[in-house]
Amino acid sequence: MKVPKTPPDKKKLWEQIKKNPERFEAIFKASPSRLTKGKYIHWDKLQYYSPPKELSHEEWWLAIKQQRENLFKQLLLNDKNQKPFKHLITDDIIEILHKIDQSIATFNQIPEQIRQTETKNRYYVNTLIQEAFTSSQLEGATTTRLVAKEMIQTGRLPCDKSEQMILNNFSTMKRIEKLKDEPLSKELVFKIHQLITDKTLDDSSATGRFRRANEPIAVYDMYNEVMHEPPPANQLEDRMTAMCDFANGKGPDYFIHPVIRSIILHFWLAYDHPFVDGNGRTARALFYWSMLWHRYWLFEFVSISQIIVKAPAKYGRAFLYTETDDNDLTYFIIYHLEVIQKAIKELYGYIERKTKRLQAIESRLRGIVVLNHRQRALVSHALRHPHQKYTIKSHQINHNVVYQTARTDLLDLENRSLLKSSKIGRTWYFTPASNLEEKLAKLP
Secondary structure, X not given: OOOOOOOOOHHHHHHHHOOOHHHHHHHHHOOHHHHHOOOOOOHHHHOOOOOOOOOOHHHHHHHHHHHHHOOOEEXXXXXXXXXXXXXXXXXXXHHHHHHHHHHHHHHOOOOHHHHOHHXXXXXXXXXXXXXXXXXXXXXXXXXXXXXXXHHHHHOOOOXXXXXXXXXXXXXXXXXXXXXXXXXXXXXXXXXXXXXXXXXXXXXXXXXXXXXXXXXXXXXXXXXXXXXXXXXXXXXXXXHHHHHHHHHOOOOOOOOOOHHHHHHHHHHHHHHHOOOOOOXXXXXXXXXXXXXXXXXXXXXXXXXXXXXXXXXHHHHHHHHHXXXXXXXXXXXXXXXXXXXXXXXXXXXXXXXXXXXXHHHHHHHHHOOOOOXXXXXXXXXXXXXXXXXXXXXXXXXXXHHOOOHHHHHHHHHHHHHOOOEEEEEEOOEEEEEEOOOHHHHHHOOO
């Protein structure tokens, strides 16, 4: 990915236009809807579109910039030269924010069997694994998702740096859920960075501290050209203080939607690049902290990195569009909102698939003749409660049968590998087998 082309200098364009009153009037009369057809286009792309007939490409760009200038609001975030970043809110942004807000209410309306605590917990863990894996992929981790999942679920130690990165991300995401009620501080950011970079840095002393003046850092493209050079180390202390104040809601003096605030926080840390490594993962972790801090609890189940990793160049370009176009953060905000939308769609796609699968299994369960009605009822319950413990006594009471009948039912289910048993003291406990759904599918 190459650095986008920098837009023409506005001042020079205005000086040229002012010499021709007719061109000046044409620019000011240009209709906003006709300029970009609702798209928020950077000069890098605009130059390849056909401009309105009465305008040149440069005049078209100037008209667009003029209309945007009237809507911009400055942020508390400055670039390394102390020039402020700014953003505006388009109709598309308002619509997406409304849909995100609606998604939480919609989540409460999903089928009962998906809302069961055990099912939600399983999906929560799967989401953490997915986010840990794909966020690490963005930073160069090279293992597979299956290997990463096996490592986390079995508790084995990482074999290499890639696996350590993924395990660190998983641990960090779990920790953020517990840290969501703490206001953001330098100490909390450092704690998150320590979790993310544990045992992965060449210099272990660099974890949980600012990079130093003798540790220059820059972001390069695949051709080894500098795409981003962050602020110098002597600015980092003040910038971190300002970032934490912003994250905690201390300014600006106008309302910023919590989702927009979380996105800006993501950008802010990534722009500052305050650490020698792990900046991208820390920035994405702070986005999650902020969303949970603002009570967007649905984001315990949403993975943004699984969307970003499908087209990482778009992610980098969203940062660069902002930097090359006069610190206009609207580009990054729109990109991030689209990522969130897609991630939520992935969540609801899972819910729909899971609902249909459970319905199909329970429908098929009613036709499994090798199981009696009591066994079918227990297995149906086990599908929704994969960590439930059953005893002969509980089965006997629930179905009002004698002890021997209850015992026969459970031992038969164990025989068919649908339950597994363990003895604690003098009592036998039966729990659902792993991959219960797949094992049911093999029954006649």
